[in-house]
Each structure stands twice: as C-alpha cells, then as structure tokens.
Amino acid sequence: MPRILTALILREMTTTYGRSAGGYAWAILDPVLGIVLLSVIFSMFLAKPGLGSNFPLFYATGFLPFAMFSDLTNKVASSIRYSRPFLAYPSVTFIDAILARIILNTLTHMTVITIVIGGIFVLYRMPIVVNLAEFFEGMLMIVAISVGVGTLNCYLLTTFPVWERVWQIITRPLFLASGVFFLYDKMPYEAQHILWFNPILHCIAQLRRGVYPVYDAEFVSPFYVFGISIVLLLFGLLLLERNHRDMLER
Known part of the structure; x- marks a missing residue:
C-alpha cells in the first residue's frame, strides 16, 4: 500500500503541477493574489477588518481555509474518475486513490497556509502570538469535513454526473455564508440561527x-463538525464499497 500511494501521489504531482509554468509557485501565488484583491477592495470601504487591524491577515484566515475545503473536496470527489486506469489493477483500490489525493492536497494546502500567514506576519512586522493547538485543530476540522463531503460526492459524481452541476449551484453561497468576510458574532441573530449549521x-x-x-x-x-464528517465519510465509503466495481464500468 505505501508503494501504491507513493506512485499515485507522484503521478498527481506530475500531472497537476508539473505541466504548468511555475508548478507549485501558482499554488501560492493564486491565493496571495486573491487575498490582495480582497484586502484592497474592502480597505476602501471599511476602516478596519472584523478582527485586528490588518486586512491581509483577516482575509487570509478566511479565504485560505475555505479554498482548502473547496479544492480538497473536489479532489477527493474526483478520485475514482482521475485514477480509473489504475483501478483496473487488483492491487489498487479506490481507498488508495482517495488516500493519495487526501495526503498530497492536504500537505499542499497546509504548506501554502503556513507560508502565506507566516509571510504576512513577517512582512507587516506583527508579533507572532499564534496558539498552535487551536490553529491545527481548525486545520484538522477542515480536513475532516472536506474528506467526509468529498467521499460521499465521489460516489454521487461518478454515479450521477448531473450532481456535479447541482453541487456547484448549492455551494455558491458558501463563500458568503462561511465567515470569510464577516464574523459570525457580528451577524444578526436570525442569520446566526441559520448559519450555525454551516x-x-x-x-x-x-x-x-x-x-x-x-x-x-x-x-x-x-x-458538530467531526460528527458530520464521520457520518458522511462512513456513508460514502459504504456506497463506494458496494458499487465501486459498477462505477468503474460506467
């Protein structure tokens, strides 16, 4: 299994980052440019961000974890379609395909988040008072919910191709409803009552x-987050275990 995972990870590294100019540099530049754009736009209308006084840091701590959820969910969801040729071999299972994408993309996003947030602290000469236990618990929560949703979507997207369009429509409001721009604590009570379930x-x-x-x-x-993640993960694995052979023939 370790050799299979290594081979799948190396393949994805080559196909995802090796073919583009700059490779991994774009994994960092893309979110940095997004954060800069958000900071410039909102600094023109707001005196200060929702937390602290640094716009890039505030939007980095919202934009980067959301981007990690979105990308990791999509990568896990397309695992079987992406690795279909290799799944024809008896030694390669759908679990291998999913794990390889989870490992590579989790490490990639964690590296990007560390570099960008650390760079903001250094660039603006801010005192670094980060609670690592709280920070990494947040990262673990993002990985958990991404893997849970992605595993269930892996079955749905492969079995029902139209679900990809439906999922895109459903998740469009998430960027606004996930606290990237505004803090949950400062929202109206009626909105808090609904958004808490996100x-x-x-x-x-x-x-x-x-x-x-x-x-x-x-x-x-x-x-709440880990509970939902476990339920979605188990349900998704159950569906994949029962139907993955038929899914490979589609």
Missing part, C-alpha cells in the same frame, strides 16, 4: 481563534 463556518472561526488570541468564538463546536 460546518465550514466553525472551521474558519476555529482557525482564526488560533491566530487571534482575543477571539473567543464560543459558538464553535468541533464535536
């Missing part, structure tokens, strides 16, 4: 709690 909102708030020592985020419930 697990990505909990993940972003938890990560920000690690970066901003003054931010309590008492509403965050890791139990």
Whole structure:
C-alpha cells in the first residue's frame, strides 16, 4: 500500500503541477493574489477588518481555509474518475486513490497556509502570538469535513454526473455564508440561527481563534463538525464499497 500511494501521489504531482509554468509557485501565488484583491477592495470601504487591524491577515484566515475545503473536496470527489486506469489493477483500490489525493492536497494546502500567514506576519512586522493547538485543530476540522463531503460526492459524481452541476449551484453561497468576510458574532441573530449549521463556518472561526488570541468564538463546536464528517465519510465509503466495481464500468 505505501508503494501504491507513493506512485499515485507522484503521478498527481506530475500531472497537476508539473505541466504548468511555475508548478507549485501558482499554488501560492493564486491565493496571495486573491487575498490582495480582497484586502484592497474592502480597505476602501471599511476602516478596519472584523478582527485586528490588518486586512491581509483577516482575509487570509478566511479565504485560505475555505479554498482548502473547496479544492480538497473536489479532489477527493474526483478520485475514482482521475485514477480509473489504475483501478483496473487488483492491487489498487479506490481507498488508495482517495488516500493519495487526501495526503498530497492536504500537505499542499497546509504548506501554502503556513507560508502565506507566516509571510504576512513577517512582512507587516506583527508579533507572532499564534496558539498552535487551536490553529491545527481548525486545520484538522477542515480536513475532516472536506474528506467526509468529498467521499460521499465521489460516489454521487461518478454515479450521477448531473450532481456535479447541482453541487456547484448549492455551494455558491458558501463563500458568503462561511465567515470569510464577516464574523459570525457580528451577524444578526436570525442569520446566526441559520448559519450555525454551516460546518465550514466553525472551521474558519476555529482557525482564526488560533491566530487571534482575543477571539473567543464560543459558538464553535468541533464535536458538530467531526460528527458530520464521520457520518458522511462512513456513508460514502459504504456506497463506494458496494458499487465501486459498477462505477468503474460506467
């Protein structure tokens, strides 16, 4: 299994980053440019961000974890379609295909988040008071919900191709409803009552709690996020185990 995972990871590294000019550099430049754009636009209308006084840091702690969820979910969801030729071999299973994408893309995004947020601290000469335990708990929550949603979508996307379009429509409002721009604590009570059920909102708030020592985020419930993640993961694995052979023939 380790050799199979290594081979699948190396293949994806080559096909995803080896073919583009700059390779891994774009994995860093893309979110940096997005954060710069958000910071410039919102600094023109707001005196200060929702937390602290640094716009790039505030939007980095919202944009980067959301981008990680979106990309990791999509990568896990397309695992079987991406590795279909290799799944014809008896020694390669759909679990290998999923694990390879989880490992590579999780490490990639964690590296990008560390570099970008660390770079902001250095560039703006800000004191680094990061609670690593809170920060990495937020990262773990993002990985958990991404893997859970992605595994279930792996079955749905492969079995029902139209689900890809439906999923894109459903998730479009998530960027606005996940606390990237505004803090949950400052939203109207009616909105809080609905948005609390968005697990990505909990993940972003938890990560920000690690970066901003003054931010309590008492509403965050890791139990809720991990509970949903486990249910979705188990349900997705059950569907894949029962139907993966038929899915490979589609």
